[in-house]
Amino acid sequence: MPRPTVPKLDRDLIRDTALRLIDERGLEALSMRGLAEVLGVRAQSLYGHYPTKDALLDAVANLLTRDIDTSGFDGHDWETGLLVWGRSYRAALGAHPRAAPIIAAGTGARQDFLAMADAVHGGLVGAGWAPRTATLISGSVKYLVVGAATTPFASGFADDTAVYLNRYPNLVQAHRIGEHAERIDEDSFELALTSLVAGLRERPDAPPIAVA
Incomplete structure (x- = not known):
């Protein structure tokens, strides 16, 4: 045989x-x-x-971050850069939520991850943000992305009306959240990301948005 x-x-x-x-x-x-x-x-x-297993996980992390889009920073448009990066970052981790903790663990010597971080930091500094502030901005977006990938808000509510009835009067519609979980999570992330960008725009040290 x-x-x-x-x-x-x-x-x-x-x-x-x-x-x-x-x-x-x-x-x-x-x-x-x-x-x-x-x-x-x-x-x-x-x-x-x-x-080592850690070396293998580094390779997985590189794969997850390889196609994240940092092209929005081209032309030093930091606002577009953050929106494009944040959305594509969430999409990459959202496709593999169980692998998201690998990304949350940090950069280490992960080449593709470092290339992404370098492009983002360079785009922010090139647009006029101070280096330390650029680091804080990058970290803030990462918190939003990893949180969205690992702890979807809408999945935490039971679809049984009895759970809420007569006990939690402000949650009488919570049993319906599960029906729209994907859209609620997407809209919640979008609200957080755009609010972050809007808040940054109002800072006294915010550089102007590049005009094409």
């Missing part, structure tokens, strides 16, 4: 399979041994490509 086929291992296959397992089972369930079982190889085979 022919021997069962074993996938040809490479870094991309290992990384992509790890992300799929995180999506399915959660970050806590990912292990090099379990990943090897799914790939049909021995765990030792993975270490020639990723010497």
Whole structure:
């Protein structure tokens, strides 16, 4: 009988399979041994490509951030830059919410993540923000994005009217939130992001918006 086929291992296959397992089972369930079982190889085979689990998670983080759009900062338009970046950042993490804690953990030596951070910081400073303020702005957007990806507001409400009836009079419509959860979460994030940008615009140290 022919021997069962074993996938040809490479870094991309290992990384992509790890992300799929995180999506399915959660970050806590990912292990090099379990990943090897799914790939049909021995765990030792993975270490020639990723010497540690942390190195593998760095690769996953790079993949998640690679296509986040920082092009809005072109021309030193910091307002457009923040809106485009924030929305695409949320979309990237929203597609893989169980992997969002990897991004929340920080940059480390993650090349694609650092490239994104460099583009954002450079765009803000280039537009006229002081370097320290640019750092604070970047952090504020990250808080919004990670929070939106990991703790969707609308999913926290029960759809049973009895939970609220006669006990929480200001939440008598809360049982309907689940029906519109996706839209509520999207609109809530949009409100937070645009309010942040509007507030920044009113700061006395805010640089002018570039005019095309």
